[in-house]
Amino acid sequence: MDHRIPIIIVVLFSIMILIGVSSNSQAQPQKNVVVIYLDEAIDAGSSAMITSTLSSLSNSTTAAVVIDMNTPGGELEDMIQMVSAITSVEARGIITITYVPQNAMAASAGSYVAMATDYIFMANGTYIGPSTPIVVGGTSLEEQHVKSAMEQYMVSLAAEHGRNTTAAYSMVSNNTAYNDTTAYNIHIINGIYGSLTGALASLSLSSYPRIAVYPSAYDNFLSFLSNAYVDGIFILLGFVAIMLDIYHGSVILTVIGITLLILGFLGLQLISASLVGVLLLILGSVLIILEAKMGHGFALLSGVVVGLIGTFLLASPYYSSNPGYSPSPFTTFDVLTSILIVIVAGFLAFYIRRIVRAFKYRGKWTGAESLIGKFGYAVGNIDDKGWVSVDGIEWQARSSTTSSIPAGSKVKIVGREGLILVVEKVEEEQVKIK
Structure with missing residues (x-):
């Protein structure tokens, strides 16, 4: 018997094993870890x-998904959608992880999202919670109804993932927040790691390739329009721009105004805006437009004030699809900004009042020469031609004599030639224009 036959059989068998391993490796490529940066x-x-x-995501290509979280919270409706998506991906056999990097937070609505994941890891200097919901403009009964619902929601998420349900309940009922050490000691989180790599290593996932996911331009656009305060201000500014264009005749202002209105109303749809807030905002906008008819400035100022009140009531009410917010959608900065807007609106109302007065005089120009006999001031030196200010409106003018009229001189209108005023210097009074 040839002694080489057993050797050949062993070699062929080894080759078959290697081919099988290679084929299996190609059929089952290494999975990835998807990291979403929130x-x-x-x-x-x-x-x-x-x-x-x-x-x-598919469990054939994804081993785990990580939400790298640093959020102050936000709308409960969107939080619930996130939790539903997390639950769905867990059902497909994909591990879900929340990682809170150093000096970050999983606050308010973010704490519910974290609680929905299989693992929560935090770095030093971080915290999770508080989680009490806010119902803007809601009654005490409505507030309590939403709070009770969110208490049970948080507890169910904690229980499903084997966490401390009593501590989770306190996050909602007592608006409690836990730092990284406390959260670990009371079994809210699964570990404290200074880096995501360390957290993944604890689950034997550090060697997996990572795919980073960041907000797209469209996502950022939706986030920008999901701010109730921004939406209200856009709508008010849109109507103010259109109203001003009635006086200035600038098509650009109208285009800007219409664009702001489209963006504002699109935002109202995104946040399921309160009907009361929308009605007050529209009332304020109507007052702003009426300013073009009244011209005394009070309608504009009143419209801005009413519109701002409506803006603070835009946040989704109890009866809408959005149960509320965590934390409040309005900040101290928004209040201070509103005060500044009212002050600016006051100056703008005064400006409108002056423009309307000037337009009343200008409107008579095509009839009797009502400007003749009025007084004004030389804006600059007037030789053959120059400029004078009459009732706050500047007109091109020329001297009625060959003598130059110095800037700042009080002048009297003695005639006009088309759109050019003929003026003469009033000798007894000089006024310096600042």
Whole structure:
């Protein structure tokens, strides 16, 4: 018997094993870890980013998904959509992880999203919670109804993932926040790691390739329009721009105004805006437009004030699809900005009043020469030609004599030639124009 036959059989068998391993390696490529960076408020934009990303994942290519979280919270409706997407991806056998990097937070609505994941890891100097919901403009009964619902929602998420339900309940009922050490000691989180790599290593996932997901331009656009205060201001500014264009005749202002209105009303749809807030905003806008008819400035100022009140009531009410916010959608900065807007509106109302007065005189120009006999001031030196200010409106003018009229001189209108006023110097009074 040939002694080489057993050797040949062993070699062929080894080759077959290697081919099988190679084939199996090609059929089952190494999986990835998808890292979604949630470094913004929870709103329509961030919700679209997370839900669209999670819906596209398969357990054949994805071992785990990480939400790298630093959020102050936001809308409860969008938070619930995120939690639903997380639950769906877990059901497909994909591990879900929340990682809160150093000096970041999983606050308010973000704490519910974190609680929905399989693992929560935090770095030093971070915290999770508080989680009490806010119903803007809601009654005490409505506030309590939403609070009770969110208490049970948080507890169910904690229980599903084996966490401390009593501590989770306190996050909502007592508006409690826990730092990284406390959260770990009371079994709210699964570990404290200074880096995402360390957190993944604890689950034997650090060697997996990572795919980073950031908000797209569209996601950022939705996030921008999901701010109730921004939407209200856009609508008010849109109507103010259109009203001003009635006086100035600038097509650009009208285009800007219409654009702002479209963006503002699109935002109202995104946040399921309160009907009361919308009605007050429209009432304020009508008053602003009426300023073009009245011309005394009070309608403009009143419209801005009413519109701002409506803006603070735009946030979704109890009966809308959005149960509320966590934390409040309005900040101290928004209040201070509103005060500044009212002050600016006061100056603008005064400016409108002066323009209307000037237009009344200008409107008579095509009839009797009503400007003749009026007084004004030389804006600059008037030789053959120059400029004078009459009732706050500047007109081209020339001297009625060959003598030059110095800037700042009081002049009297003695005639006109087309659109050019003929003026003469009033000798007894000189006024310096600042």
